Amino acid sequence: MAARLTTYVVVAIVAATLIxxxxxxxxxxxxxxxxxxxxxxxxxxxxxGDGTMAEAVAxxxxxxxxxxxxxxxxxxxxxxxxxxxxxxxxxVPGFNDAHVHFITxxxxxxxADLLGAATVEDIQQRISAWAGANPESPWIVGRGWDDETFxxxxxxxxxxxxxxxxxxxxxxxxDGRMAWVNSAALKLAKTNRRTANxxxxxxxxDSNGEPTGVLEEAAIALVGKLAPKPTRxxxxxxxxxxxxxxxxxxxxxxxxxxxxPDDFELYAEARRAGDLRIRVYSAMALGREFTDDDxxxxxxxxxxxxxxxxxxxxxxxIWLDGSIGARTAAMLEPYATGEPAxxxxxxxxxxxxxxxxxxxxxxxxxxxxxxxxxxxxALNAYEHAARSNLKPERGRRHRIEHVETADASDLARFGxxxxxxxLQPLLGYPGERWLDARARSIGVERASRGWAYHTISxxxxxxxxGSDWPSADLDPLLALRTAVMRRTQDGLPEGxxxxxxxxxxxxxxxxxxxxAAWASFDxxxxxxxxxxxxxxxxxLSSNIFDKPRALTDTHVAVTIFDGRVVYxxxxxxx
Numbered sequence: 001m002a003a004r005l006t007t008y009v010v011v012a013i014v015a016a017t018l019i020x021x022x023x024x025x026x027x028x029x030x031x032x033x034x035x036x037x038x039x040x041x042x043x044x045x046x047x048x049g050d051g052t053m054a055e056a057v058a059x060x061x062x063x064x065x066x067x068x069x070x071x072x073x074x075x076x077x078x079x080x081x082x083x084x085x086x087x088x089x090x091x092v093p094g095f096n097d098a099h100v101h102f103i104t105x106x107x108x109x110x111x112a113d114l115l116g117a118a119t120v121e122d123i124q125q126r127i128s129a130w131a132g133a134n135p136e137s138p139w140i141v142g143r144g145w146d147d148e149t150f151x152x153x154x155x156x157x158x159x160x161x162x163x164x165x166x167x168x169x170x171x172x173x174x175d176g177r178m179a180w181v182n183s184a185a186l187k188l189a190k191t192n193r194r195t196a197n198x199x200x201x202x203x204x205x206d207s208n209g210e211p212t213g214v215l216e217e218a219a220i221a222l223v224g225k226l227a228p229k230p231t232r233x234x235x236x237x238x239x240x241x242x243x244x245x246x247x248x249x250x251x252x253x254x255x256x257x258x259x260x261p262d263d264f265e266l267y268a269e270a271r272r273a274g275d276l277r278i279r280v281y282s283a284m285a286l287g288r289e290f291t292d293d294d295x296x297x298x299x300x301x302x303x304x305x306x307x308x309x310x311x312x313x314x315x316x317x318i319w320l321d322g323s324i325g326a327r328t329a330a331m332l333e334p335y336a337t338g339e340p341a342x343x344x345x346x347x348x349x350x351x352x353x354x355x356x357x358x359x360x361x362x363x364x365x366x367x368x369x370x371x372x373x374x375x376x377x378a379l380n381a382y383e384h385a386a387r388s389n390l391k392p393e394r395g396r397r398h399r400i401e402h403v404e405t406a407d408a409s410d411l412a413r414f415g416x417x418x419x420x421x422x423l424q425p426l427l428g429y430p431g432e433r434w435l436d437a438r439a440r441s442i443g444v445e446r447a448s449r450g451w452a453y454h455t456i457s458x459x460x461x462x463x464x465x466g467s468d469w470p471s472a473d474l475d476p477l478l479a480l481r482t483a484v485m486r487r488t489q490d491g492l493p494e495g496x497x498x499x500x501x502x503x504x505x506x507x508x509x510x511x512x513x514x515x516a517a518w519a520s521f522d523x524x525x526x527x528x529x530x531x532x533x534x535x536x537x538x539x540l541s542s543n544i545f546d547k548p549r550a551l552t553d554t555h556v557a558v559t560i561f562d563g564r565v566v567y568x569x570x571x572x573x574x
């Protein structure tokens with residue numbers, strides 16, 4: 001008995017010694033190992049789900065080493081450690097744009113930028129300025145106009161002819177669902193009063209039957225297919241430009257909402273060259289059915305671009321309808337204007353089958369659904385897949401993009417079905433003209449059910465925020481302010497648009513960081529500031545948690561990606 005007791009004591013002593021050694025070793029690793037970068041004098045929001053705040057962050061290599069108080073973290077400083085003084089500003093995880101068209105956005109940086117133009121005169125000035133600055137360009141190209149800017153609702157070819165008549169002009173609307181073209185472009189496309197509408201598209205004509213210069217949906221291709229296509233080198237340059245623009249806005253991850261194998265290879269090439277200084281999760285764009293060729297393409301993409309911290313695929317994108325602004329969103333009831341409710345791009349039974357087959361392959365499904373009918377169909381399809389298939393090994397995190405309006409009963413289904421609501425706050429920026437146009441299109445009541453942040457999250461639904469760039473501004477701070485205030489920069493409407501749908505500031509940041517990471521199956525490595533997580537951080541110019549209204553005047557001071565400073569407002573992009 002005594003011998004056995006002695007053995008137990010010896011074992012206990014050895015175990016205690018080993019544990020103590022491990023603890024000391026861990027402490028030695030923290031305190032004596034290299035600490036490459038420290039961000040201090042900050043208000044750090046970790047986005048860990050518990051609302052945890054801190055004062056400083058230590059980084060080793062490309063990972064967060066420790067998060068804590070000012071004195072605690074500064075004790076880790078070594079002679080070679082880079083110090084970043086946040087000067088009291090907020091520090092949050094790197095923003096993760098959950099819905100972006102990244103290469104298109106980069107290409108758009110070299111075109112006439114009409115986004116945010118408030119008047120017809122402003123639009124005209126921007127077009128004239130671009131045309132004057134690009135005399136060698138064979139086409140006038142650009143994007144960003146909104147129909148509600150123009151008296152009568154749409155621009156005309158005559159307005160564009162007055163600005164440029166010597167070469168074709170091709171200008172996409174902000175949502176990309178309409179094109180404004182001049183007479184030279186219509187002539188080049190051989191589009192006139194005798195040209196019939198293509199399937200799924202409209203050539204808008206005046207009372208005399210002549211094309212007005214606006215092409216909708218599939219009709220865009222009549223001119224679009226003739227416009228110069230960017231070369232591979234131009235697309236690579238656009239990708240690099242998009243990365244720099246993202247860093248300027250504190251974005252360290254993007255989720256590309258529908259790409260092609262050519263896009264994937266561009267990302268992979270940039271990664272091989274060491275130029276992909278942003279984390280990309282890209283969906284594969286599909287048509288209106290899921291074919292054997294699609295299955296083969298997905299299998300190949302899965303082999304070539306598996307899970308990886310820098311670039312991966314794993315999702316498919318399905319377009320189910322258009323947008324409320326273009327009156328192409330699939331609605332349960334007719335538009336308030338008397339126009340019939342648009343039909344979805346895919347019939348309900350076909351969508352159910354398509355989603356079920358893709359779900360069975362283990363892929364995430366991302367459905368573009370703006371109207372309440374399309375949202376219901378998407379939820380029904382996901383529910384059908386869950387009933388029909390075994391749960392995939394990594395689980396289901398299917399998504400609905402946009403949700404411009406939804407029936408109240410369907411808003412409550414996101415949480416129970418585990419469906420991510422991927423929303424773009426700036427597409428719901430409540431300017432007076434936007435509110436008026438929305439009310440005219442679908443009525444005040446249906447309009448009020450758009451961008452229902454609080455309703456969805458209160459029912460345990462997951463939110464992921466993005467921009468839909470280049471359809472809207474890339475800036476996450478503008479989006480956060482819109483989600484938190486639900487007012488314009490001028491403070492209108494008073495009291496906020498549907499103020500009960502506001503999010504808290506932390507909740508809005510979560511949707512742009514940890515929520516977006518969860519939506520792409522990445523929450524184990526990014527989206528929060530915690531030991532072992534990838535060191536992607538944003539230092540803001542002010543403490544937005546002290547005064548959320550300061551979002552209006554706050555900017556990104558420093559962007560840290562993979563443990564390195566890639567943007568400093570003082571120095572620009574590194």
